[in-house]
Amino acid sequence: MTELKRFNAYHRILHVAMAVSFIGLVASGMPIKYAQAPWAVWLMKFLGGYQSAALIHRVCAVITFGYFAAHIGYVVYDIAVVRKFKFNPLGPESMVPWFKDLEDIYANFLWFFGKGPRPQLDQWTYWEKFDYWAVFWGVGMIGVSGLFLWFPEFFGRFLPGWAFNIATVIHSDEALLAAGFIFTIHFFNTHLRPEKFPMDPVIFTGRLSLRELEQERPLEYQRLVAENRLEHYKTGPQPNWITDTGILFGFAVVLIGFALLILIVLGQFFY
Amino acid sequence: MLRALLALITVYSMLVTAADARDECYSCHGKKGMRGYVDAVSYEQSVHGRIACAKCHLDISGYPHAKALKVNCGICHFLGREGAPTEQAEQYKLSVHGRAALAGNSAAPKCQTCHGSHYIYRSTDSRSNVSREKIPALCSSCHSKEFGDYRASIHGREFLEKKNLVAANCFDCHLEHLTPKPGDDQFKLTLIRQCGTCHAEEMNTYQKTYHGKVARLGYANIAKCSDCHGAHNILPPSDPESRLSRKNIVATCRACHAKATAGFTKYYAHAEESNRAKYPVLFYTYLFMTALLIGVFAFFFLHTFLWAFRALKERLEKKGGG
Numbered sequence: 001m002t003e004l005k006r007f008n009a010y011h012r013i014l015h016v017a018m019a020v021s022f023i024g025l026v027a028s029g030m031p032i033k034y035a036q037a038p039w040a041v042w043l044m045k046f047l048g049g050y051q052s053a054a055l056i057h058r059v060c061a062v063i064t065f066g067y068f069a070a071h072i073g074y075v076v077y078d079i080a081v082v083r084k085f086k087f088n089p090l091g092p093e094s095m096v097p098w099f100k101d102l103e104d105i106y107a108n109f110l111w112f113f114g115k116g117p118r119p120q121l122d123q124w125t126y127w128e129k130f131d132y133w134a135v136f137w138g139v140g141m142i143g144v145s146g147l148f149l150w151f152p153e154f155f156g157r158f159l160p161g162w163a164f165n166i167a168t169v170i171h172s173d174e175a176l177l178a179a180g181f182i183f184t185i186h187f188f189n190t191h192l193r194p195e196k197f198p199m200d201p202v203i204f205t206g207r208l209s210l211r212e213l214e215q216e217r218p219l220e221y222q223r224l225v226a227e228n229r230l231e232h233y234k235t236g237p238q239p240n241w242i243t244d245t246g247i248l249f250g251f252a253v254v255l256i257g258f259a260l261l262i263l264i265v266l267g268q269f270f271y
Numbered sequence: 272m273l274r275a276l277l278a279l280i281t282v283y284s285m286l287v288t289a290a291d292a293r294d295e296c297y298s299c300h301g302k303k304g305m306r307g308y309v310d311a312v313s314y315e316q317s318v319h320g321r322i323a324c325a326k327c328h329l330d331i332s333g334y335p336h337a338k339a340l341k342v343n344c345g346i347c348h349f350l351g352r353e354g355a356p357t358e359q360a361e362q363y364k365l366s367v368h369g370r371a372a373l374a375g376n377s378a379a380p381k382c383q384t385c386h387g388s389h390y391i392y393r394s395t396d397s398r399s400n401v402s403r404e405k406i407p408a409l410c411s412s413c414h415s416k417e418f419g420d421y422r423a424s425i426h427g428r429e430f431l432e433k434k435n436l437v438a439a440n441c442f443d444c445h446l447e448h449l450t451p452k453p454g455d456d457q458f459k460l461t462l463i464r465q466c467g468t469c470h471a472e473e474m475n476t477y478q479k480t481y482h483g484k485v486a487r488l489g490y491a492n493i494a495k496c497s498d499c500h501g502a503h504n505i506l507p508p509s510d511p512e513s514r515l516s517r518k519n520i521v522a523t524c525r526a527c528h529a530k531a532t533a534g535f536t537k538y539y540a541h542a543e544e545s546n547r548a549k550y551p552v553l554f555y556t557y558l559f560m561t562a563l564l565i566g567v568f569a570f571f572f573l574h575t576f577l578w579a580f581r582a583l584k585e586r587l588e589k590k591g592g593g
Contacts, residue, residue, distance in 0.1 A: 035484035050490045112577035114584075127574075149481075153528050156535030165542045166556050168481065173560035177567060185571040194582040 003207040004233040010074060012246075015203050017067045018135075019253045024060035026179045026260050028053040033172050034267025043263070061146055068139050092122040092223065097133070101126035122219040127189050138178045145171040176264065183261040187254055199254070204246020205238045296324045299334075307339065313398075314389045344382040362448035378413075385409055401447070403436050410441045417441075420503035425510075427503075439469065444502075456491035466496045476541035499523055499540060 007015075028047055031040035047053040079087050090098045103119070104126050110116035124132075145167035148155050152164055191199045195216070202208045214221045224230040237243070293311075300309045314320055325331060327342045348360040363369040363382070371379035385401055392399040401409065407430065411418030421427040421441070429438035444465050445451075451458035463486060467474030473496075477483040482494040497505075499515060506513035514523045524531035542550060544557035 031488065032481065032484050035487045036478070041488055044488050050485050050488060050493075108574075109577070112574075112581045114581065152538075153530035153532075153535060156528075156530075156532050159534065161535050161538030162542075162550075162553070165539045165550070165553050168542075169544060169553065169556050169560060173557075173564060177564050180564075180568060181571065185575055188575050188579070193578060194586055 002210045002234055003237050004210060004213055004230075005206060005235050006202055006208050007206040009206070010070075012204060012206050014067045014071055014074075016249065017063055019249075021060040021063035021067070022178075022182065023253060023256050023260070024056055025064070026175070027256075028057040028060070029175055030179070030260065030264060030267065033175065034263070034271065037263070037267040037271040039263050039266065058150065061143070061150070064139060065143065068135075068143075092124075092219065095124055095129055095132050097126065097129050101129060120218050122217060122223070125217075131186055131189075134178070134181065138174060141170055141174045142178065145174070176268070179260065179264060183257040183264075187257060191250070191254060199247060199250050201243060201247050201250060204250055205243050207235065207238060293324055295334075309389050317389065317391050318393060319389075319391055341381070342383070342388070348382075359448040362446075366446075366448060366450040367452045368450055380413065403440065404434070406440045406442055407431060414441075417503050424501075424503060424505045425507055426505055437469075443468075459491045459495055459497075460486055460489065462497065463495055473541055476543050480540060480542065482540065494527060494540075498526065 027043065031044045031047070031053065032050075034040050044050055044053055047056060079085060088094065089096050092100075100122070104121065107116060107119035108126075111118045148159075148164055148167040149171060152161075155163065190196065190203075213224075221230075224233065238246075297309070297311055299305055300307050301311055302308065319327075327346070328339050329346070330337075330340045345360060347355040348357050350357050350361050360382075364373065368380050372381055387400040390398065390400070392402075394401050394403070396402060397404075399405075407418060407421060407427065422431060426439040429435040430440055444462060446465075451461075463474060463477070463483075477496070478487055485493040486495055501514045504514075506516075508515035508520075510516060511518055513519065520536045521531055521533055524536050528535065539550065539553070542553055544550065544553050547554040
């Protein structure tokens with residue numbers, strides 16, 4: 001079966017780094033946020049105490065800053081060197097949200113209510129763009145507030161101490177937003193929706209089938225055909241071990257994510 | 272024959288009333304100036320007033336007798352015995368005082384050190400050695416340095432000078448019978464709740480901060496009440512001698528945050544995001560974050576549920592049609 005390249009190795013490695021560090025951050029941060037919940041005590045013990053959890057949290061934070069910078073570097077390299085600035089930031093290959101996305105949201109809601117066909121989607125759907133920019137917002141908000149809390153003595157030289165109270169509220173609530181979003185909406189939109197259930201391995205294999213492209217991203221398919229570029233993306237399947245490892249990893253992350261989600265819901269609403 | 276006689280004597284001696292036996296003791300010890308003088312009226316009004324001397328002074332059986340040994344209260348106050356409070360004695364055995372006494376430290380306080388011997392009254396009785404107003408003085412007989420600090424503190428001034436007996440005294444923190452070792456982690460963490468029995472609001476707001484949350488998870492090496500406010504020497508922050516006064520607060524924070532600055536100390540260690548008047552920036556940040564979370568979740572949960580519903584419906588229709 002012909003497969004098409006969607007993500008290169010760099011993208012896939014960064015996504016794995018993101019998933020691992022995100023799980024680490026949530027697991028080591030939530031026992032603090034929900035310290036009143038009984039599960040927080042045993043999760044903290046499991047992580048080796050609060051100082052060990054704090055170390056895990058900081059290591060994962062460094063990984064986060066790392067993949068974030070690596071991605072920015074990639075975008076700059078891709079636009080400047082690979083595309084030689086021949087890139088339309090408002091075009092279909094860009095992550096920048098544009099009017100087409102609003103139209104797609106509207107069309108999708110019409111379809112939800114049975115009042116229209118599914119929108120014709122392109123390379124990046126509006127929910128994928130939202131996920132993408134949410135990381136910028138999240139890493140920005142949680143990252144900056146996290147740095148404040150990591151180095152309070154340094155920032156205390158320029159800022160009043162109550163900036164750390166503000167940073168705590170932002171850090172904690174943004175973390176809830178990020179974890180709550182990833183463990184429900186991102187998991188559903190990418191893996192659990194009926195067309196993909198139980199998992200869409202594309203982010204781990206980097207490949208999707210021609211049929212998937214044709215059905216789910218018809219505009220991209222038509223564009224590639226019209227521009228005679230389809231051949232350029234065609235490739236064979238990944239070796240089995242990569243596919244299998246990817247799927248195994250994906251399942252593990254989804255399951256851990258659900259477990260953490262249950263703890264968050266317990267902490268937020270029941271204790 | 273001899274055994275029957277002995278049995279008879281035993282039964283007789285048991286029938287003799289306590290009062291009769293006491294009268295015998297009072298014939299010497301009821302005289303003022305006598306060694307081991309006991310004031311009969313005060314004794315008989317005490318909680319033990321109906322108990323015969325020999326029930327406690329097991330070593331004394333007649334006259335003349337050797338110097339009485341120290342009474343062991345545990346002969347009645349032991350777990351499982353009815354009619355005598357027992358839980359205090361059990362707690363005492365676990366306490367720093369009890370452990371020291373059991374280890375043979377003769378300076379460690381035993382029951383009588385605090386409660387006295389013959390004139391034991393309920394602690395609510397002002398004649399009691401351990402009535403609330405006497406406690407600081409009682410502890411000071413051994414812990415004079417701590418008493419000095421306490422006397423100058425806000426708690427001590429309220430308690431000793433203003434006779435405000437609601438103010439914390441030694442036992443409110445150190446627990447009269449259980450008295451844990453001061454350096455014990457569990458004790459340090461328990462103290463947060465002890466402070467919270469009077470300072471409930473402050474405890475709640477503290478528990479919402481990083482310090483409070485880590486402490487709540489059971490780790491003592493983080494700022495707790497006394498690390499900032501002090502222990503025996505607690506003073507209101509408005510007092511220049513307070514650990515939290517403008518003059519001292521940087522040094523107090525520096526105990527943990529070595530490079531703390533004056534700006535750093537403007538941290539709200541008892542922040543309340545719901546208090547708009549006191550913490551406006553915090554309040555509006557919290558409001559914004561809450562609105563953001565509710566907005567994003569509301570939109571995407573709706574999106575997800577509608578999507579799931581539609582997709583499942585189409586699948587079922589396809590199957591049904593095919």
